[in-house]
Amino acid sequence: MSHEFDYMSAMEMRRRVAAKEISPVEVTRRALERAEATQPTLNAFCLLLPEQALAAARVAEDAVLKGAPLGALHGIPFSAKDLMAVKGMRYASGSRTMESNIAAVDAPAVERAKAAGAILIGKTTTSEFGCKPVGDSPLTGITRNPWNLDKTPGGSSAGAAASVAAGITPFSLGTDGGGSIRIPAAFTGLAGIKGQFGRVPVWPTSATPTLAHVGPLARSVQDAALLFSVIAGLDRRDPFSVAGPVPDVLGSALASVTDLRIAYSPTLGYARPDPEVVKLTDRAASTFRDLGCAVELVENVFDTDPADLWTAEFYAGVGIRLRSFMENQRELLDPAVADVLEPALSQDMRDYYTKVFARYALRDKINTFFERYDILISPVIPVTSLNAGQNIPDGLEDRNLVSWVFYTYPFNLTGQPAASVCAGIAPDGMPVGLQIVGRSYCEGDVVRAAAAFERTQPIGYNVRQLEV
Numbered sequence: 001m002s003h004e005f006d007y008m009s010a011m012e013m014r015r016r017v018a019a020k021e022i023s024p025v026e027v028t029r030r031a032l033e034r035a036e037a038t039q040p041t042l043n044a045f046c047l048l049l050p051e052q053a054l055a056a057a058r059v060a061e062d063a064v065l066k067g068a069p070l071g072a073l074h075g076i077p078f079s080a081k082d083l084m085a086v087k088g089m090r091y092a093s094g095s096r097t098m099e100s101n102i103a104a105v106d107a108p109a110v111e112r113a114k115a116a117g118a119i120l121i122g123k124t125t126t127s128e129f130g131c132k133p134v135g136d137s138p139l140t141g142i143t144r145n146p147w148n149l150d151k152t153p154g155g156s157s158a159g160a161a162a163s164v165a166a167g168i169t170p171f172s173l174g175t176d177g178g179g180s181i182r183i184p185a186a187f188t189g190l191a192g193i194k195g196q197f198g199r200v201p202v203w204p205t206s207a208t209p210t211l212a213h214v215g216p217l218a219r220s221v222q223d224a225a226l227l228f229s230v231i232a233g234l235d236r237r238d239p240f241s242v243a244g245p246v247p248d249v250l251g252s253a254l255a256s257v258t259d260l261r262i263a264y265s266p267t268l269g270y271a272r273p274d275p276e277v278v279k280l281t282d283r284a285a286s287t288f289r290d291l292g293c294a295v296e297l298v299e300n301v302f303d304t305d306p307a308d309l310w311t312a313e314f315y316a317g318v319g320i321r322l323r324s325f326m327e328n329q330r331e332l333l334d335p336a337v338a339d340v341l342e343p344a345l346s347q348d349m350r351d352y353y354t355k356v357f358a359r360y361a362l363r364d365k366i367n368t369f370f371e372r373y374d375i376l377i378s379p380v381i382p383v384t385s386l387n388a389g390q391n392i393p394d395g396l397e398d399r400n401l402v403s404w405v406f407y408t409y410p411f412n413l414t415g416q417p418a419a420s421v422c423a424g425i426a427p428d429g430m431p432v433g434l435q436i437v438g439r440s441y442c443e444g445d446v447v448r449a450a451a452a453f454e455r456t457q458p459i460g461y462n463v464r465q466l467e468v
Contacts, residue, residue: 005030007465010076010170010223017075020064024075028057028119031077034168035122037468042166043143044159046082047090048122053077056119063117072230074117079172080110081160082123083130084214085204093207094126094137094156096332097325108201108238109173109214109231116230121169124159129207129318130175131337132156132401133183133381134391138334142388145188146466147430151385154184160217161188166466171218171227175202177211178314179380179408185217185420186380186433189462191224191450192217193249196441197415198242200228201235208317209240211310211412219463221421221451225249228443242441252444253451258292260449263373269300271406272396273382280423280432281379287456288377288449301369301376306362306410307403312355313413314402315344336391340401363414370416370439375449378407380433384426407435417443421450422462431462 005013005027016022032050039045060075062068085091085103092098106114114120125140127133135143135158143158145151146166153162157174161184164172174181176194185192194213206212216227232246264285266278289295319326319341322333326345330338370376382404383393396404403409411418416437423434434453438446 002465002467003030006034006167007219007463008170009220010218010226013076013170014074017064018070024057024060024064024119025054027075028053028077028121031121031169034166034468035163038166038168038466041144041149042146042162043141044124044162044166044168045079045122046092046125046140046159049089049120053119053121060117060119071115071117072226073113075119076117077119077121077169078113078227079122079124079160079163079169080120081157081174082126083156083175084110084173086110086120086123089123092139093129094139095128096139097322097329099139105204107214108203108235112231113173113227124157124163124172126158127156128334128337129321130156130177130180131315131318131340132391133179133405134158134386135162136389144388147188147464148385150388151430152187152388152390154187156180157184157217161185161190164190164217164219171216171223173231174215174217176213176215176412177206177208178310178402178412179405181213181215181217182380182408182418182420182433182435183405186431187385189422189431190217190219191221191454192420193224193228193443193447194418195228195232195443196242196417198238198240199232199246199443201238201241203235203237207321208314211314213412221447221454222250222253225253225447247444249443249447252448255448257288257449257452260293260374260445261372262288262293262295262375262377263298263301264295265298265301265376265378267299268378268407268410269302270305271382273379274384276384276426277379277382277432280426281377281434284423284434284453285377287453291452291456302410306413309355309359309362310409310413311344311400311403312347312352313359315341316347316352319345336401359413366414366416367440374439374445376437378435380407380420380435381405384428384432385430411437416440417446419446419450421454424461
């Protein structure tokens, strides 16, 4: 049976907590109850923290009752993906090789969300070390999509997306090394933000340190911007952390887009999207024209698919992290992950560094491209859905575990800010994502474009309520 807290926005929850209209303890208790109730079907969580969450909720409630200053996320439940550290808790990265690992610290984003008054209710599932854009691992099994339990919610932030789409928490923390926020956002109708590389600090050091991002998943762009505004900003523990002021993404979510110059690319020059996906992204491009934006069709954003550049970097990093297991206990690993790590580990140093410098050239080329445009829009993924337990969609078997996605990994290579917002619902009843990419360091443009598009859609168009 549904409850008033289910599917309540973070902005509304924050307002009502501060006004003493709702109780942080009751909100947290309901989130925990819903998480427990959906575990047998969704399997979104690898760890729930009821005692710690309710203790934090009682502290938050006392602060409200005493009239103390309240944080930006005061009393709002959230979750954190298992690629992120939570002090004193298992930090397994979705892998049986790490199931006894305990984190010594909170990751900066977790630390900041807690400091702003948010209540951590648990850790969510991921594919092993984030190596697959779907929602399963040998450690935690299959995570499913609230829109259709036969489908994957995408990955690797699988549980993070499933839990938000199921109305358990208003938002969650995910990670994105090749699309792992944007992909599950697309599969589950959510908004997800990958900021500029380094804008949200990543620490302890990721297995893929030059590609990794941390960011929010939420049911609205404004809620995602709220969480992003809290977790972004310099942290000297991360050597890539961006100094200087954080863009006002909350303000941007309410701003006009009439001045934006938008490039629309259905394929980026090499992708093979389903017609249903292109139909909805075509419609999104028309919507931006209706909003007063200058929209230009650009078929070829890239001369060639940069998948090899991404694969060389991402899988080599994870492969080094897991090298001893690859050599001595391969049976502990997801077989599909082990198979893709093997060639990355056997790279010749000259070949590897040729790809490193090709990556820098790609970054320069895309910066030149963005001298003409403020925003690039495209699909997030080429299909409307994928069956749970399946690694690669039918018809794309020539691609590897991640390259079938086509659209997201280039912007981890370049480090630009990018977001996913729901473009609409396909004929199969599943949501389709629109990717919005901005110029370097311009998260504000990405958020205002995403929010402006979202405002043109019917209220609740991207939510299918899961009864528990």
